[in-house]
Amino acid sequence: MNMNSxxxxxxxxxxxxxACFNLWFSEHFLKGNTNDxxxxxxxxxxxxxxxxxxxxxxxxVEEVSKDVLGTDKEKKEPQSS
Amino acid sequence: xxxFFSDTxxxxxxxxxxxxxxxxxxxxxxxxxxxxxxxxxxEVKSGRLFTKRLLSKxxxxxxWAERFITxxxxxxxxxxxxxxxxxxxxxxxxxxxxxxxxxITEKVIYKExxxxxxxxxxxxxxxxxSQVRGxxxxxxxxxxERFKKNCTKMVGGFNHVLSNLYxxxxxxxxxxxxxxxxxxxxxxxxxxxxxxxxxxxxxYASLHPNQS
Numbered sequence: 001m002n003m004n005s006x007x008x009x010x011x012x013x014x015x016x017x018x019a020c021f022n023l024w025f026s027e028h029f030l031k032g033n034t035n036d037x038x039x040x041x042x043x044x045x046x047x048x049x050x051x052x053x054x055x056x057x058x059x060x061v062e063e064v065s066k067d068v069l070g071t072d073k074e075k076k077e078p079q080s081s
Numbered sequence: 082x083x084x085f086f087s088d089t090x091x092x093x094x095x096x097x098x099x100x101x102x103x104x105x106x107x108x109x110x111x112x113x114x115x116x117x118x119x120x121x122x123x124e125v126k127s128g129r130l131f132t133k134r135l136l137s138k139x140x141x142x143x144x145w146a147e148r149f150i151t152x153x154x155x156x157x158x159x160x161x162x163x164x165x166x167x168x169x170x171x172x173x174x175x176x177x178x179x180x181x182x183x184x185i186t187e188k189v190i191y192k193e194x195x196x197x198x199x200x201x202x203x204x205x206x207x208x209x210x211s212q213v214r215g216x217x218x219x220x221x222x223x224x225x226e227r228f229k230k231n232c233t234k235m236v237g238g239f240n241h242v243l244s245n246l247y248x249x250x251x252x253x254x255x256x257x258x259x260x261x262x263x264x265x266x267x268x269x270x271x272x273x274x275x276x277x278x279x280x281x282x283x284x285y286a287s288l289h290p291n292q293s
Contacts, residue, residue: 001108002108003107003108003115003117003118004116004117004118005117005118005119006117006119006135006137010119014119014120017120018104018120021104021120021123022101022104022105025100025101025104025130026101029125029130029163029165030097030100030101030165032165034125034128034130035125036123036124036125036130043120043123046120047121050119050120050121050135051121054121054135059135059156059177060177060178063158063177063178064121064133064135064156064158064177065121065122065133066158067160068160068173068175069160069161069162069171069172069173069188070162074173074188075186075188075206075208077085077087077206078085
């Protein structure tokens with residue numbers, strides 16, 4: 001079972017990339033090999049497709065790519081417990 | 082005032098399994114509201130994996146809120162960081178657009194449980210905020226209740242995916258029980274701080290009969 005992409009045209013590219021990524025994550029990354037070139041070509045074509053779909057749907061690309069995690073923009077827990 | 086929510090969940094799977102399952106947690110029987118999922122950024126930096134995913138979900142809202150929130154779909158950005166060395170996965174999720182009307186931000190830290198070796202603990206924090214004049218309190222209260230209700234569903238869905246990925250995984254007891262116990266444990270811990278420690282020990286023991 002697979003999730004759909006935001007762009008219908010990207011579904012097959014996403015499926016191929018996700019399969020590659022899941023294999024890489026389990027068999028390489030978690031085992032200490034951080035070289036991520038294995039799925040890079042698939043990622044590139046999938047990204048081109050998604051970027052176009054995001055533009056077509058007038059999504060705020062800048063807002064999507066904003067870094068929050070690990071920055072001081074992260075929300076803080078209230079002081080009292 | 083934004084509302085804050087937090088809870089602690091124990092997954093009966095080791096951290097490696099939970100980290101792998103994290104990327105495949107949709108679709109699951111509880112995720113029919115999740116429509117699409119895309120990876121929009123991904124890179125390895127100093128041995129850690131940084132990812133941004135874009136999710137779109139249906140947006141169920143009560144009738145009275147329809148005048149503020151007209152969108153039937155909501156887009157969500159999920160940032161994550163995986164540190165395989167220290168076995169930590171952190172996710173940070175926020176909604177795009179409509180953030181003034183209702184913003185829901187969630188941070189979850191998945192790490193190896195110190196209390197229960199071989200299991201994974203998920204520490205969840207969530208902030209629900211609204212800046213609609215005169216209605217922010219009502220919107221926050223609604224958002225808070227909806228979020229709380231969805232947490233149980235999210236955990237159930239994730240556990241479903243994990244049990245499919247690792248069917249031969251030896252479960253000590255039902256995962257749902259652990260979830261309930263973890264929540265109760267937290268409540269118990271709160272109470273326990275007020276009574277003598279010697280009295281608190283039996284509370285823990287009775288909640289985890291299989292582990293004592």
